[in-house]
Amino acid sequence: MKTPYELGNQNQTTTWEACIQFYETLAQRYPTILRFSQIGISDAGVPIHAGVVSADGMFDREQIRQAGRPVFFNNNGIHPGEPEGIDACMALVRDLCLEPEHLAALGSTVYLFIPVYNVDGSCNRGNASRVNQDGPEAFGFRGNSLHLDLNRDFIKCDSLNAQLFNRFFTAWDPDVMVDTHTSNGADYSYTMTLIHTQADKLGGGLGAFLRERMLPVIYQGMEARGWPTCPYVNPVHVSPDQGIVDFLEVPRFSTGYAALSHTIGFMPETHMLKPFKDRYESTRALLDVTLAFTVANAPEIQALRRQARQTAGRTHWPVRWKVDETRCSKLRFKGYAPVYSASLLGDYQRLAYDRSQPWEREIDYFTHFAEETVVRAPVAYVIPQAWRAVVERLDWNGVKMERLGAARTVQAQVRRIQSVQSRPGAYEGHMFHDEVRLETGLQAVGLQAGDWWVPLDQDKARYAVETLEPQAHDSFFRWGFFNSILERKQHFSDYVFEDMASQLLKEEPELRARFDAWTAANPHLLSDQQQVLGFIFENCARYAEPEWCRYPVLSIFEHP
Structure with missing residues (x-):
């Protein structure tokens, strides 16, 4: 046949x-x-x-x-x-x-x-x-x-x-x-x-x-x-x-x-x-x-x-790797001579390979990668139930999760997105975030009945870590699953907020200090009303939106 x-x-x-x-x-x-x-x-x-x-x-x-x-x-x-x-x-x-x-x-x-x-x-x-x-x-x-x-x-x-x-x-x-x-x-x-x-x-x-x-x-x-x-x-x-x-x-x-x-x-x-x-x-x-x-x-x-699936006693997880340039080995390689010549189409040198000039010799071979970003291993993650698409994908991959039966308050690591650099244009249907910087802190957080508890003492811990840690190579955050948190939902009318902004600078010393530092660093922006008022609005405590730039997935480091 x-x-x-x-x-x-x-x-x-x-x-x-x-x-x-x-x-x-x-x-x-x-x-x-x-x-x-x-x-x-x-x-x-x-x-x-x-x-x-x-x-x-x-x-x-x-x-x-x-x-x-x-x-x-x-x-x-x-x-x-x-x-x-x-x-x-x-x-x-x-x-x-x-x-x-x-x-x-x-x-x-x-x-x-x-x-x-x-x-x-x-x-x-x-x-x-x-x-x-x-x-x-x-x-x-x-x-x-x-x-x-x-x-x-x-x-x-x-x-x-x-x-x-x-x-x-x-x-x-x-x-x-x-x-x-x-x-x-x-x-x-x-x-x-x-x-x-x-x-x-x-x-x-x-x-x-x-x-x-x-x-x-x-x-x-x-x-x-x-x-x-x-x-x-x-x-x-x-x-x-x-x-x-x-x-x-x-x-x-x-x-x-x-x-x-x-x-x-x-x-x-x-x-x-x-x-x-x-x-x-x-x-x-x-x-x-x-x-x-x-x-x-x-x-x-x-x-x-x-x-490899044993997670007991694990204290840290690597989530990003980079080439270890200090460890170069050698590889016997059979290639063809690269040849450069003037292009007939434009003003540049084009590359070709000349098969009449085969060669065989040792070349540099970088085969080792070093851990670039390592995160502390939590006991569990908590995913608010609203983020259904994320929970769905964890479920498809056999990640063990349980829904909270009642509301509770826990000490959790809360992360805020300090900055994001996104790939220009669409990448496979998404706005992919190439780089992300985080600000972290521990605080008491209220969980709701129905939220998802994702423990890491399980076989599928690695999948959970590498998708839920924002800095990981292919985390759900980097693929844009949480993009809505990057947008403020309220704004201001400049002709009204101008007077309010002056009052906020008087009432909030921390805001005043930030604003003074910002103006010293950005004198060229002081002629732009939207930039000036926007900085005050986004950094003041009175009109803060707690959900803005707050990563929804919580990390829990102590058993409740």
């Missing part, structure tokens, strides 16, 4: 319809090996499917979890213009069904897969959206029906796909995930490059295991299969000869999202300029090698994941 890719000229990828029909036929023929079914729908109403391969016919996720079976998860087609994973997964599942020795090698591990994740984009088929890519002849589009990049949607969950994925991933809790992609960027000799969950960010024994044990075996295995592989080529400056740095996969991306559940994630990025046939075969090799390692080392991976 051949896949559409195998029946073609090795420069064609399957359509969504042919892919689903292939799996449905395979599942009908081999019902004791493969279970394939619809798990939801997309925003355009297109069915989304998933499959489970099991050597002994155990398919139910609850039975699999109770039995402690390892789960290897393969996600494909999040960017349908990068389709080699869709076709490689089809052949892998087919081989598991048809070849007894292949199936037996799976052991107790379950092979879980989504054949096409961005089904809307897959059905939006053409051949012109991947400007620099060598094949296939036709393929899907990167955006979904809402024009969203689904590999930026795992935290904000604007799409039905992401909402489904959050619940699906949480229910199955995979040990290892491979999410297949194609790369844009520099030119070099490798067909396959690899993004992995950043080991320092993954942390503890699990991060060390990934860096010291798993990655070397994967690279060796790919070399043995005839597909030398290197880390994702993310140049420090312009071209890889100047060094490369690991990609920091924050939780908006699939591998960063997986890390919130202590799942080891890989994002294979085949090189866009290599023929589709080579990209397909190297992706199949990467799936085989990574799956084999997972099967052989599953007990240790599972034990390290359990260890």
Whole structure:
């Protein structure tokens, strides 16, 4: 039983319809090996499917979890213009069904897969959206029906796909995930490059295991299969000869999202300029090698994941990381000479790579990341019940929460937003806040019956911390879930407030001191009535709006 890719000229990828029909036929023929079914729908109403391969016919996720079976998860087609994973997964599942020795090698591990994740984009088929890519002849589009990049949607969950994925991933809790992609960027000799969950960010024994044990075996295995592989080529400056740095996969991306559940994630990025046939075969090799390692080392991976989930005694949480420029290692790299020449289109120097000048040498490789922002670990968070969208997303990800049955007063850390720098223009449908500065303090706060108590002595603590701490890379605050607190709801009429402002400066010594400091620092603004009155209005105590710029989520540091 051949896949559409195998029946073609090795420069064609399957359509969504042919892919689903292939799996449905395979599942009908081999019902004791493969279970394939619809798990939801997309925003355009297109069915989304998933499959489970099991050597002994155990398919139910609850039975699999109770039995402690390892789960290897393969996600494909999040960017349908990068389709080699869709076709490689089809052949892998087919081989598991048809070849007894292949199936037996799976052991107790379950092979879980989504054949096409961005089904809307897959059905939006053409051949012109991947400007620099060598094949296939036709393929899907990167955006979904809402024009969203689904590999930026795992935290904000604007799409039905992401909402489904959050619940699906949480229910199955995979040990290892491979999410297949194609790369844009520099030119070099490798067909396959690899993004992995950043080991320092993954942390503890699990991060060390990934860096010291798993990655070397994967690279060796790919070399043995005839597909030398290197880390994702993310140049420090312009071209890889100047060094490369690991990609920091924050939780908006699939591998960063997986890390919130202590799942080891890989994002294979085949090189866009290599023929589709080579990209397909190297992706199949990467799936085989990574799956084999997972099967052989599953007990240790599972034990390290359990260890990573232990939060007892934890006093601090890192929520932001940065490249550790003091720790530079070396990487043997095979590249092409970068060449600069005058552009024929404009007055600038353009970069090209000369394949007639290959080179191989050691380059700088920055693979370590340091903790940039660390927060004190609270006992729990409290989310006021009004913020339903936030509570919803915590629930989809299995975060344990309880509703308060009665009003109470607690000592809580209250944070105010001092300043925010936002990305200019829309980013994936949101006004994304690049930087945020906070002012914090402890005070007695009244909680209402129905507010949500989120304890951190639980398996899903990391997801809660990295979404509820405002400074975290992909916190709900940075994605704009709390934007309404950044706006004052009342203002003033200048012709009336002018006299009141003078009186406020007399009545409030602290305001007077702030105003004097402000005028000394901003003499050029004293001719602007709105600036002058606005400063007094926003800083006076009498007309303060307590909710303005107050972050709604509270941190509790003592058990009530």
